[in-house]
Amino acid sequence: MSRTAMRASEKDFENARNQLKLLTKDPGNEVKLKLYALYKQATEGPCNTPKPSMLDFINKAKWDAWNALGSLPKETARQNYVDLVSSLSPSSESSSQVKPAAANEKQPGSENIIVTSQDGITKIMFNRPSKKNAITTSMYKEIIHALKAASTDNSAITVFTGNGDYYSSGNDLTNFTDVSPNSIEETAKNASILLREFVDAFIDFPKPLVAVINGPAVGIVVTLLGLFDAVYASDKATFHTPFSELGQSPEGCASYTFPKIMGPAKAAEMLIFGKKLTAGEACAQGLVTEVFPESTFQKEVWTRLKTYAKLPTNSLRISKELIRSNEKEKLHAVNAEECTVLQGRWLSEECMNALMNFMSRKSKL
Numbered sequence: 215m216s217r218t219a220m221r222a223s224e225k226d227f228e229n230a231r232n233q234l235k236l237l238t239k240d241p242g243n244e245v246k247l248k249l250y251a252l253y254k255q256a257t258e259g260p261c262n263t264p265k266p267s268m269l270d271f272i273n274k275a276k277w278d279a280w281n282a283l284g285s286l287p288k289e290t291a292r293q294n295y296v297d298l299v300s301s302l303s304p305s306s307e308s309s310s311q312v313k314p315a316a317a318n319e320k321q322p323g324s325e326n327i328i329v330t331s332q333d334g335i336t337k338i339m340f341n342r343p344s345k346k347n348a349i350t351t352s353m354y355k356e357i358i359h360a361l362k363a364a365s366t367d368n369s370a371i372t373v374f375t376g377n378g379d380y381y382s383s384g385n386d387l388t389n390f391t392d393v394s395p396n397s398i399e400e401t402a403k404n405a406s407i408l409l410r411e412f413v414d415a416f417i418d419f420p421k422p423l424v425a426v427i428n429g430p431a432v433g434i435v436v437t438l439l440g441l442f443d444a445v446y447a448s449d450k451a452t453f454h455t456p457f458s459e460l461g462q463s464p465e466g467c468a469s470y471t472f473p474k475i476m477g478p479a480k481a482a483e484m485l486i487f488g489k490k491l492t493a494g495e496a497c498a499q500g501l502v503t504e505v506f507p508e509s510t511f512q513k514e515v516w517t518r519l520k521t522y523a524k525l526p527t528n529s530l531r532i533s534k535e536l537i538r539s540n541e542k543e544k545l546h547a548v549n550a551e552e553c554t555v556l557q558g559r560w561l562s563e564e565c566m567n568a569l570m571n572f573m574s575r576k577s578k579l
């Protein structure tokens with residue numbers, strides 16, 4: 215008999231609750247919301263409490279998740295809860311972690327950012343494919359750390375890429391949702407400080423910085439490309455900065471680099487109106503260096519990068535310094551301004567509405 219056809223007993227339900235306490239890895243906010251909703255439905259039936267205020271992020275998200283279950287019978291909710299907890303066992307957690315192939319020197323850190331050094335190339339890989347490589351707060355910190363280490367290691371160039379079908383879906387939107395109403399302002403301030411430090415690490419990076427865009431790229435991973443020295447893209451990559459849709463504003467110095475790269479009209483289409491570009495369009499507008507067919511992308515790009523990494527390292531650094539140094543002061547000022555503006559945006563009703571929409575879309579089971 216399949217698990218879904220079975221009926222979980224009170225004992226199964228109790229066991230699942232205990233099993234949950236033993237989890238070694240945080241299952242993430244979305245799963246926690248689903249668990250919360252199923253638990254409430256299984257024990258109390260359909261949602262029976264008043265809708266919390268929009269600013270009460272956490273309770274509103276919980277309420278939405280529970281309310282979305284409608285009139286699901288208590289027994290079904292109980293079974294779904296047991297099934298969900300069982301799917302979170304350590305074996306299913308670890309199966310989503312994919313290690314990079316042929317990594318000679320794997321450096322320590324979480325599994326969400328994997329740093330390897332080989333053939334004169336330090337590779338920093340987004341490795342959270344089940345979440346489309348969305349960037350959590352701790353991943354921002356790890357990347358800052360990885361860039362600092364790469365700036366003084368033996369490699370000639372540093373490369374960012376993504377594991378799985380996405381390059382990255384940008385900022386993890388749940389970074390802002392697991393916050394109590396009275397700490398929203400402090401969270402926005404801390405995020406602004408972290409973002410500024412994060413972007414500064416790219417502005418100041420002394421070696422050639424290359425992006426190997428293996429799939430769609432969204433938000434901050436797109437805006438940062440203006441600070442990269444070369445961007446190679448698979449023809450299945452897309453470039454999307456939906457800031458207005460999210461009630462937010464550009465970051466990563468794109469408000470300055472994009473108009474310089476592609477002209478103000480094309481930059482406005484991307485940064486204000488959120489137009490998504492294909493790899494070919496991004497290349498035509500100067501954001502991407504070269505586009506490769508998906509079938510040969512990895513082979514062609516890495517072969518080329520290995521050749522580049524054999525060039526004299528001091529010469530590479532000095533040439534980059536000449537190209538970029540005049541801009542550095544301006545870029546730091548732009549970064550500071552963008553972070554200040556974003557801090558205000560994160561507290562705006564438009565942004566809160568957009569985050570709630572994302573959360574309620576996810577909590578529909």
Ligand SMILES: CCCCC/C=C/CC(=O)SCCNC(=O)CCNC(=O)[C@H](O)C(C)(C)COP(=O)(O)OP(=O)(O)OC[C@H]1O[C@@H](n2cnc3c(N)ncnc32)[C@H](O)[C@@H]1OP(=O)(O)O
Pocket residue numbers: 244245344345346348349351354383384385386387388389405406408409432433434435456457460462465576
């Ligand atoms: C220190 C703070 C600094 C802040 C800097 C600010 C930066 C601004 C930005 O980066 S704005 C860009 C933010 N990103 C987005 O708006 C993308 C949101 N995600 C999506 O629109 C979609 O998920 C998608 C188009 C990327 C992919 O859609 P698809 O239908 O193919 O896949 P799923 O939606 O089912 O995604 C699979 C799971 O991954 C979760 N996920 C994907 N992206 C994000 C994200 N950015 N944040 C959080 N979670 C994300 C998605 O929710 C699914 O999870 P689930 O399986 O648990 O439901």
